[in-house]
């Protein structure tokens with residue numbers, strides 16, 4: 001064997017997943033879309049709800065998950081799903097969960113979906129909220145958007161009290177019940193409710209979804225994952241506390257709803273067990289990270305052979321320019337895009353703010369441009385996002401707050417103002433366009449020294465087709481003078497902001513406090 005062939009063999013070996021169960025995945029590429037009326041066992045009420053959403057057939061990943069949950073797979077195994085951005089992973093888990101819970105008799109918290117950010121959690125809650133009520137299920141949100149008291153009143157049903165009688169709160173704490181069947185949460189607020197909210201319990205949980213898994217496994221907030229796993233640890237006694245005594249008749253149905261999974265050589269796992277679904281467009285294959293999830297007989301679903309996949313309809317381009325001229329090239333590019341919905345990604349919250357301010361000093365661009373970053377208050381971000389969704393804003397300049405999972409209809413272009421350092425970042429950013437089979441473009445601004453590194457980066461996603469995109473040199477020339485004046489205005493604005501910040505930091509009261 002020659003050296004090159006050996007090297008190739010070596011690298012192929014290296015890319016094989018370490019975990020044996022990851023080596024023989026279900027290839028979602030081999031599965032076809034399925035019209036709703038051909039989908040076995042689909043509850044007719046859910047079919048109508050899906051049709052009302054404009055959905056007439058399920059995407060391949062959704063069909064694959066359906067087969068492994070409602071179909072022959074019957075939720076016997078935990079599912080690890082690696083599927084490209086915009087391929088419909090949300091509905092892939094939401095639909096089977098809602099279908100399974102549609103026959104429940106007693107309301108209690110049975111499904112928990114954890115997401116890394118508030119905006120993402122709110123988006124996923126909306127998806128559940130469009131199908132769950134059709135079968136009488138309620139969905140809650142725990143993200144810290146409203147006060148904890150408001151959130152508690154949404155999540156926990158309190159017993160009706162008669163006027164004039166004095167109650168001991170400890171007496172009815174037993175009677176507190178969940179007001180929701182499904183909860184979508186971020187780790188922080190979830191832990192708050194676990195620790196402090198009376199009546200909040202995970203002991204009836206049947207389904208746990210960890211969306212954007214690779215991102216969430218980095219989120220160690222108050223050990224949220226071990227805490228959740230401990231509290232949901234399958235144990236017939238805690239699930240059915242009255243199983244040996246007089247069980248209220250309504251609780252009988254709980255036993256049947258909670259799947260009594262089939263043991264397949266996994267002797268140490270007790271049943272009924274919690275079913276887990278973990279998903280990402282860039283799912284980790286690191287055994288030590290996946291071990292944290294304590295998966296049961298996991299089944300790996302992935303798309304194609306390559307570990308990292310870009311959406312089929314995505315076109316990638318590079319724009320090569322001098323670093324100091326990047327804003328000029330960006331403006332010229334935005335002009336050629338003629339107001340199409342676009343997201344511009346920068347490498348930090350500070351540069352997002354500066355770039356957005358600068359762009360708005362360019363005067364009559366005829367494009368509404370706004371900032372969206374973790375530096376802003378949630379209410380500001382939500383307002384901006386709503387306006388962007390509604391098309392009132394055409395360009396969003398964003399930090400990585402927008403990188404993962406965000407689904408905004410009609411985004412035609414993604415622009416990497418700063419080259420992403422990792423392929424995972426490229427995939428998630430680029431994946432804000434070309435979603436659900438639509439077309440989209442991803443432009444990356446590079447200076448000469450970055451070109452080689454960028455090529456290598458894209459090869460990790462098997463992408464060796466990234467042509468140069470040029471902007472007309474006349475537009476660059478015509479923008480130079482306005483660019484200089486915009487830069488001068490930016491300097492002034494930065495100065496004013498720094499002065500304002502200093503003034504806030506050194507106001508007499510704070511000086512007093514510092515003493």
Ligand SMILES: Nc1ncnc2c1ncn2[C@@H]1O[C@H](COP(=O)(O)OP(=O)(O)OP(=O)(O)O)[C@@H](O)[C@H]1O
Pocket residue numbers: 054055056057058059062083084085086087088089090091280281404405406407431435436
């Ligand atoms: N069966 C379907 N038919 C038509 N549109 C669908 C279908 N399923 C999902 N969609 C739409 O596809 C878009 C992408 O779905 P979703 O946000 O679930 O993708 P995703 O795979 O989770 O992406 P990401 O990895 O970026 O989070 C959404 O706008 C959703 O409404």
